[in-house]
Amino acid sequence: MFKRLVSAKEAEKALLGICGPILRTESLNLSSCRDRVLSSDIISPADLPPFCRAAMDGYAVVAARTRGASSNSPIYLDDARRIRTGQAVEEPHDAVVMLEDAVLRAGLLEVSAEAHRFKNVSQVGEDIKKGEVVLSRGHRLRPPDIALLTALGLQSVQVYERPRVAVIPTGGELVKPGSRPLLPGEAYEINSIMARLYLELWGASADRDEIVPDDPESIRRAIEGRRDADLILLIGGTSVGERDFAPQVLADAGELLVHGVRIQPGKPTAVGTVGKRPVVCLPGYPVAALAALYLLVRPAVKIMAHLDGRPPVTSARLSQKVASRPGYLSIVRVALNHGQAAPIMTTGAGILSSVARADGFVAVPEEIEGLEAGEVVEVNLFE
Amino acid sequence: MFKRLVSAKEAEKALLGICGPILRTESLNLSSCRDRVLSSDIISPADLPPFCRAAMDGYAVVAARTRGASSNSPIYLDDARRIRTGQAVEEPHDAVVMLEDAVLRAGLLEVSAEAHRFKNVSQVGEDIKKGEVVLSRGHRLRPPDIALLTALGLQSVQVYERPRVAVIPTGGELVKPGSRPLLPGEAYEINSIMARLYLELWGASADRDEIVPDDPESIRRAIEGRRDADLILLIGGTSVGERDFAPQVLADAGELLVHGVRIQPGKPTAVGTVGKRPVVCLPGYPVAALAALYLLVRPAVKIMAHLDGRPPVTSARLSQKVASRPGYLSIVRVALNHGQAAPIMTTGAGILSSVARADGFVAVPEEIEGLEAGEVVEVNLFE
Numbered sequence: 085m086f087k088r089l090v091s092a093k094e095a096e097k098a099l100l101g102i103c104g105p106i107l108r109t110e111s112l113n114l115s116s117c118r119d120r121v122l123s124s125d126i127i128s129p130a131d132l133p134p135f136c137r138a139a140m141d142g143y144a145v146v147a148a149r150t151r152g153a154s155s156n157s158p159i160y161l162d163d164a165r166r167i168r169t170g171q172a173v174e175e176p177h178d179a180v181v182m183l184e185d186a187v188l189r190a191g192l193l194e195v196s197a198e199a200h201r202f203k204n205v206s207q208v209g210e211d212i213k214k215g216e217v218v219l220s221r222g223h224r225l226r227p228p229d230i231a232l233l234t235a236l237g238l239q240s241v242q243v244y245e246r247p248r249v250a251v252i253p254t255g256g257e258l259v260k261p262g263s264r265p266l267l268p269g270e271a272y273e274i275n276s277i278m279a280r281l282y283l284e285l286w287g288a289s290a291d292r293d294e295i296v297p298d299d300p301e302s303i304r305r306a307i308e309g310r311r312d313a314d315l316i317l318l319i320g321g322t323s324v325g326e327r328d329f330a331p332q333v334l335a336d337a338g339e340l341l342v343h344g345v346r347i348q349p350g351k352p353t354a355v356g357t358v359g360k361r362p363v364v365c366l367p368g369y370p371v372a373a374l375a376a377l378y379l380l381v382r383p384a385v386k387i388m389a390h391l392d393g394r395p396p397v398t399s400a401r402l403s404q405k406v407a408s409r410p411g412y413l414s415i416v417r418v419a420l421n422h423g424q425a426a427p428i429m430t431t432g433a434g435i436l437s438s439v440a441r442a443d444g445f446v447a448v449p450e451e452i453e454g455l456e457a458g459e460v461v462e463v464n465l466f467e
Numbered sequence: 468m469f470k471r472l473v474s475a476k477e478a479e480k481a482l483l484g485i486c487g488p489i490l491r492t493e494s495l496n497l498s499s500c501r502d503r504v505l506s507s508d509i510i511s512p513a514d515l516p517p518f519c520r521a522a523m524d525g526y527a528v529v530a531a532r533t534r535g536a537s538s539n540s541p542i543y544l545d546d547a548r549r550i551r552t553g554q555a556v557e558e559p560h561d562a563v564v565m566l567e568d569a570v571l572r573a574g575l576l577e578v579s580a581e582a583h584r585f586k587n588v589s590q591v592g593e594d595i596k597k598g599e600v601v602l603s604r605g606h607r608l609r610p611p612d613i614a615l616l617t618a619l620g621l622q623s624v625q626v627y628e629r630p631r632v633a634v635i636p637t638g639g640e641l642v643k644p645g646s647r648p649l650l651p652g653e654a655y656e657i658n659s660i661m662a663r664l665y666l667e668l669w670g671a672s673a674d675r676d677e678i679v680p681d682d683p684e685s686i687r688r689a690i691e692g693r694r695d696a697d698l699i700l701l702i703g704g705t706s707v708g709e710r711d712f713a714p715q716v717l718a719d720a721g722e723l724l725v726h727g728v729r730i731q732p733g734k735p736t737a738v739g740t741v742g743k744r745p746v747v748c749l750p751g752y753p754v755a756a757l758a759a760l761y762l763l764v765r766p767a768v769k770i771m772a773h774l775d776g777r778p779p780v781t782s783a784r785l786s787q788k789v790a791s792r793p794g795y796l797s798i799v800r801v802a803l804n805h806g807q808a809a810p811i812m813t814t815g816a817g818i819l820s821s822v823a824r825a826d827g828f829v830a831v832p833e834e835i836e837g838l839e840a841g842e843v844v845e846v847n848l849f850e
Contacts, residue, residue, distance in 0.1 A: 114660075115660070118664050118668070132819075132820075133654075134649060134651075135651040135652070169751075170638075170640050170652070170654060170751070171640065171652045172651035172652040174651070210818075211818050211819060211820050212820050218820065218823060219823055223823075226849050226850065227660075227661045227662075227664035227665045227668070227850075228661055228753070228757055228819060228822040228823065228849065229822075229823050230660060230661065230664060231657040231658065231660055231661035231753060231819060232657075232753075232819040232820065232822070232823050234644045234655055234657045234660055235654070235655050235657045235753075235819065237644075237645075237648075237649075237655065239644070239645045255553075257553050257554065261617045261620075261622070262620075262622045265620075266517060266620075268517075268518040268555035268557070269518070269553070269554045269555040271516075271553065271618070272617055272618050272620065274614040274615075274617045274618045275614065277497075277498070277610075277613060277614055277617055278610045278611055278613065278614035279610075281501050281610035281613060282610045285501070285610070368552075368553070370611070370614060370615075370618075374611055396779065435593075435594050436515075436594065436611060436614060436615040436618065437515075437594050437595050437601065437615065439611040439612075439615070440601060440602055440611065440612050440615050466609050466611065467609065467610075
């Protein structure tokens with residue numbers, strides 16, 4: 085029997101209660117920093133621009149000497165200098181006259197428009213001042229941020245380490261993919277492959293253990309062998325069959341907080357700790373594992389990685405009625421087509437082909453018995 | 468002078484007219500295939516499941532022999548076999564009785580519920596049949612797809628090659644980042660770094676050339692040196708200054724299709740071909756380059772990579788009025804805060820700090836003069 089069924093929200097809360105943001109940091113070269121998160125404020129080491137810079141092609145002039153210039157009464161300068169966008173405007177020059185407003189005549193520059201001080205000039209520190217906070221702790225580095233830090237002369241920055249997630253597949257019937265043909269009763273171990281790809285996409289550094297046989301001692305040893313991990317995902321062996329030991333190992337070697345979640349599919353999910361280390365037990369059925377990954381593991385990893393947890397969503401109109409299990413958060417796979425979401429009609433938690441045909445899923449709330457054709461729903465897109 | 472200013476839409480159309488989907492393919496190990504696109508249909512080499520499989524823990528039975536069983540009149544079987552979820556259901560067994568409906572008594576199984584044929588059994592090929600098309604050409608491979616193909620015993624698949632994009636920075640004032648301190652009039656070359664990071668995020672394989680001096684001969688040679696590229700991005704030297712040679716090189720060595728786009732910032736963008744190879748000239752000002760990357764290069768790369776081109780967007784309410792340049796598609800950087808979009812008030816195309824503070828941009832259409840405070844706008848999120 086399951087310990088006590090809890091809602092998806094309660095399970096998420098239990099997991100988030102034991103998964104905090106990772107505070108270890110590392111110094112990384114800027115070119116490897118995309119989507120990494122700053123662990124401290126970046127104080128600019130320089131002014132940007134570092135010198136007075138022409139913002140236009142034209143002529144560098146002394147602004148005061150152009151006073152009163154107009155096309156009717158131009159002024160003639162003997163100390164102007166041809167300048168290109170980006171070049172330094174140097175003393176005594178303090179303005180740039182556009183090409184349209186100036187013409188060279190017999191060695192003198194005829195200026196037909198007055199230029200105020202710093203006209204068409206980017207002043208020192210106009211973009212960023214030395215000592216200013218350019219980007220704050222917690223900021224996710226996007227390509228223009230990396231460009232900006234490079235422009236300031238920086239080459240590396242301090243970022244948070246990615247959360248380390250250990251994925252441990254369990255099950256005597258599982259065979260390492262590609263190692264040999266299957267015998268009856270066997271299956272290739274695929275959940276840890278799916279989990280690792282998602283974990284890395286979501287901002288974790290993940291690795292997979294070898295397949296662990298489903299006996300309590302092997303599972304306990306596998307968990308205790310991963311003291312380096314910030315989060316352990318144990319896949320398989322979470323149901324209430326007589327050889328589904330994963331939650332029992334948590335209860336014996338640590339603390340079992342949740343066993344049984346009202347998600348359809350995904351009910352045999354468990355959450356607990358071993359030696360303060362958070363452990364999630366995912367069901368062995370691939371679609372159930374996928375549901376638990378999206379609903380529980382994704383928010384936990386995003387928090388550990390200091391990243392925004394909002395998943396990509398779109399809205400669409402249901403093309404047909406959907407039944408759901410009352411009291412359960414039902415994960416309905418849908419295919420999108422011209423703004424319509426067509427439910428993929430299968431309830432099998434083992435049916436991966438239903439995911440291959442799906443663009444995302446609709447999470448039908450517990451208190452609802454189903455959704456009608458034509459309803460507008462929020463679709464979580466499979467990344 | 469610019470050749471003839473065109474709208475952002477016209478410029479995009481001109482570029483898409485010369486950028487088609489890449490048809491070269493490569494065979495890749497499944498573990499490296501996330502977000503890659505299948506170049507042919509995948510025909511399943513096997514049935515899934517490959518054998519009759521128990522869908523529940525219970526007892527494998529001959530369904531016919533349970534006929535009439537109920538809790539009031541149980542039936543006793545001598546040929547039942549204990550079975551776990553996932554194990555093979557073998558002849559003569561053809562159904563699984565759940566544990567709740569059966570109890571062992573003195574070597575016989577007491578069955579208290581009738582089981583029809585294939586009850587709690589996943590039949591051979593129930594998920595996928597041998598010879599069936601599992602995933603079609605053009606499908607982007609997500610983690611569950613990779614899991615599914617692995618389950619079928621596949622180890623590699625044929626995918627489209629990524630488009631190869633060559634990024635060529637030009638400008639005599641530019642210095643390679645980290646190589647030495649700047650002198651007055653110099654700047655670190657950052658646009659190619661930003662462009663490369665985005666190109667790879669968008670599905671291209673990108674590399675950067677060394678900085679090319681801004682003379683027509685060097686630029687022409689740099690372009691002609693990249694016959695391996697599917698698309699060339701030339702950055703800088705696209706304005707109408709006397710040393711802005713990039714568009715002229717296109718006109719002389721190939722065909723200049725667009726020079727000058729009504730984007731603010733981003734006007735000095737150019738599009739053309741050299742030897743049938745598409746070339747985009749991006750402005751040297753970082754914010755202008757970023758605008759042209761998002762509005763023109765992103766859709767082109769997505770098409771070349773066979774990927775869905777829709778950028779991530781959200782909607783928000785403008786916290787204050789925004790002015791824009793009529794006739795131009797205006798790119799207004801905004802910071803998001805609790806569903807409000809606050810415009811970042813700067814017009815400088817060189818001002819990268821405005822992007823660092825922005826979460827995305829609002830593209831104000833050409834025919835509009837500005838937006839009012841309180842208007843709901845679509846915000847394109849910076850990836």
